[in-house]
Amino acid sequence: MEIQHHVSLKHYNTFGLDITASELATIEHENDISILSEVPDFSTQSLLVLGGGSNVLFSGDYAGLVLKNNILGKEVLKQNEEFVWVRLGAGENWHQVVLWSIENGWGGIENLSLIPGTVGAAPMQNIGAYGVELSSVFEYLEAFELKTGKIAQFNTTDCDFGYRYSVFKGPLKQQFIITRVILKLSKHPTFNTSYGAVAQTLEEMGVEQLTIKDISSAVIKIRQSKLPDPAVIGNAGSFFKNPIVANETLNNLKTEYTNIPSYAFDNSYSKIPAGWLIEQCQWKGYRKGSIGVHAKQALVLVNYGGAKGRELVDLSKQIQASVQSRFGIELIPEVNIV
């Protein structure tokens, strides 16, 4: 395995930021990590695992070792009448895995079609879209512990999944490299069309006998019409999480903002779309030089070409400040700022 020095990461992050990493190595197997971890200064240097780079914002050059995860493999571990358990290499492309699962008639992840990035990053923030989260099909994962050099297993409880959250974004941040993910997919899928736009798109498509492929096609259609393609405009999808507020706070806000959209999170809390809050603060379509807020989707910060990471970080802080000052709500970044 080769370690490259002073490497541009322009093509390794979907913001397309032309930053440099001091060192870059590609890992293709668990053994590569073991070998690397025996290099004398391995434990003392900064280390960043990178999948597709679709959920990171580099604020500047990276003074450390970047490990590009390219651990591949798709295998059926076991199956019964109802379910199939698949073990996936963390470097597999997520959307290709979704298509593979659909081809085999296994349901559960079709609503998560077209999410960029790798399988290994999916549990990191418990990816979610159109009414489904990874946790609903997750069985366990295997991860290399940097401190001990051992592979550990984490089940759903260990991962402590939440809304765009797992233990790997919290107390175990930077301590494990996820190497394999095991999912439990259904041979007799039930369909989730609870998200309004999915049901509406399926109707427009004239679908009569619903299949998981139809759901995937509908989701792809919606995503392509709503979200900017990183291959065309640099971005990392939703920049902020949708804030979760106490119902009492929401009711207070409703007295002033009667049209504020919200969704029940549980009995006591509601989610407010961050995009709406940002739009109310007049950021939608904002542009300054190479950076901006997407004209169709206020939740997406963009690099029109040649932006610096620091400029995007500053823009995100200005947006946070204006939402805080107008609504008293703190926006928390979903994107990992490095």
Ligand SMILES: Cc1cc2nc3c(=O)[nH]c(=O)nc-3n(C[C@H](O)[C@H](O)[C@H](O)COP(=O)(O)OP(=O)(O)OC[C@H]3O[C@@H](n4cnc5c(N)ncnc54)[C@H](O)[C@@H]3O)c2cc1C
């Ligand atoms: C256009 C667009 C749309 C998006 N839509 C959605 C969406 O609908 N729902 C959603 O949830 N997300 C969405 N995202 C965000 C992103 O695609 C997901 O978070 C995805 O899982 C990130 O995968 P990645 O391989 O690119 O991760 P990276 O960006 O490479 O890494 C993300 C974080 O995970 C860590 N990491 C990555 N791999 C590993 C590993 N193997 N072990 C340990 N740590 C690791 C990294 O260090 C980093 O902190 C979108 C992004 C874009 C650009």
